[in-house]
Amino acid sequence: MDPKFMPLVTIITPSYNQGEFIQETIESVLNQDYPYIEHIVVDGGSTDSTLTILKSYRDDPRFHFISEPDQGQSHAINKGLKIAKGDIIGWLNSDDTYLPGAISKGVQSLVQHQEWAMVYGKAYATNQNNDILHDYPVECYSPQRLFERCIICQPATFIRRKAFKDVGGVDENFFFCMDYDLWIRLAKKYPIGYLNDYLANARIHDHSKSALYWEKIGVVECIEAGLKNYGKISNTMIADFIKVNSNKEEIWWIEQMKKYGFFPSSLSESDILCKEIDINNHHYDLSVNSNLSALGIKGTLLQSGDSHLKIYFKGELVESYSITKDSFILTLPSKVMQKSSNIQPLSIKLDPSTYHLDHIYPLSVQEYAFLQQVNQSHRQVKAWLKQNRPI
Numbered sequence: 205m206d207p208k209f210m211p212l213v214t215i216i217t218p219s220y221n222q223g224e225f226i227q228e229t230i231e232s233v234l235n236q237d238y239p240y241i242e243h244i245v246v247d248g249g250s251t252d253s254t255l256t257i258l259k260s261y262r263d264d265p266r267f268h269f270i271s272e273p274d275q276g277q278s279h280a281i282n283k284g285l286k287i288a289k290g291d292i293i294g295w296l297n298s299d300d301t302y303l304p305g306a307i308s309k310g311v312q313s314l315v316q317h318q319e320w321a322m323v324y325g326k327a328y329a330t331n332q333n334n335d336i337l338h339d340y341p342v343e344c345y346s347p348q349r350l351f352e353r354c355i356i357c358q359p360a361t362f363i364r365r366k367a368f369k370d371v372g373g374v375d376e377n378f379f380f381c382m383d384y385d386l387w388i389r390l391a392k393k394y395p396i397g398y399l400n401d402y403l404a405n406a407r408i409h410d411h412s413k414s415a416l417y418w419e420k421i422g423v424v425e426c427i428e429a430g431l432k433n434y435g436k437i438s439n440t441m442i443a444d445f446i447k448v449n450s451n452k453e454e455i456w457w458i459e460q461m462k463k464y465g466f467f468p469s470s471l472s473e474s475d476i477l478c479k480e481i482d483i484n485n486h487h488y489d490l491s492v493n494s495n496l497s498a499l500g501i502k503g504t505l506l507q508s509g510d511s512h513l514k515i516y517f518k519g520e521l522v523e524s525y526s527i528t529k530d531s532f533i534l535t536l537p538s539k540v541m542q543k544s545s546n547i548q549p550l551s552i553k554l555d556p557s558t559y560h561l562d563h564i565y566p567l568s569v570q571e572y573a574f575l576q577q578v579n580q581s582h583r584q585v586k587a588w589l590k591q592n593r594p595i
Contacts, residue, residue, distance in 0.1 A: 356384075
């Protein structure tokens, strides 16, 4: 590569108590064949062997570190970005490594494609010993595919500093999916490039974020990143959400479905609840139409065996249900639904001495059908979403 087209590259490594791996991370940066490198480690005040390792590299002019308490990984990246001098930024976590020649390949791609704000390549998923497990799930760039799921491996990316700063850096509200959120924001404003070559290793071990937090935090944050940037959620994200929460109860799923707006036809409690006409006797007036299929009932069963929910249609008792648990789904009687192409009055009455009602969640036809799919296999749910929830 012509030296006059060789910009300075800053590699930012956020770090906290990764003494077992960070030396290998640093060596993978400093042993690159690219001559113009600045490596900044932003350590959050590690208490293990990390600081000793960082101090051992003080004599290398390419290497710099900060060690002080911070507010987490996202904050550390932004701190590094503020002091970075390079025109191109690499983000390499303290347990990941570059493959030989990675920086040269990234720079060459960005030099050849001045329109690209970021380039990313392929990567390997490796174990604690950095042995290759399998290819990391990376795909050639497509705006649609990026909406559907994160197709980019963070250590295999190189970003122009100007673009990185222009989109506001890393969103520090994210703990897990701050990288996915960043890719989306960059892609909405700039062209993104893909390099069909292996650039990095993403290490998966017992204490890695991927192992510890994907199911509890990662999936939810991906959904939140989708809502933040697109105003909607992909079917792939919903299917992943179902996969990691398959043991949850129906009322939990109703609450999540409402919270994240899985379906545009969703109804709220205020859409159907006309007024509470008798608080003491838990008598509720509702307005129903053909889009309403069922009700999610959430409350507390105070006395088992004797609690009933009664449904009145136009003043006539049409159904009486025995309540056996705190929360349940109430399918509306066919007698009501057959006549409710227009808005119709419906009343629900509960005995407050045996059941305390907290919420009534109206379920549209589509929402109720979705709930019936939740307990099916992951593959079946994905197929149902594709057919019934076009995006």
